[in-house]
Amino acid sequence: MATGKITKRTLDALVDGGVAGFLWDHELKDFGLKATAGGSASYVI
Numbered sequence: 315m316a317t318g319k320i321t322k323r324t325l326d327a328l329v330d331g332g333v334a335g336f337l338w339d340h341e342l343k344d345f346g347l348k349a350t351a352g353g354s355a356s357y358v359i
Contacts, residue, residue, distance in 0.1 A: 320347050329353050 317340045318324060324337065325347060334351040336358070349355045 320345070325349075325355055329355055 317338045320339045328349040332351050338346040346358045
């Protein structure tokens, strides 16, 4: 389970890199970002 601060920069890096998976924010409990290898991203709560 990857954790870190979710910012525009991290979102762009995940989408541009073709990374699939979840990134959970370490400051906001239960807030995360789901990225797909196809280049789309969704926020999850």
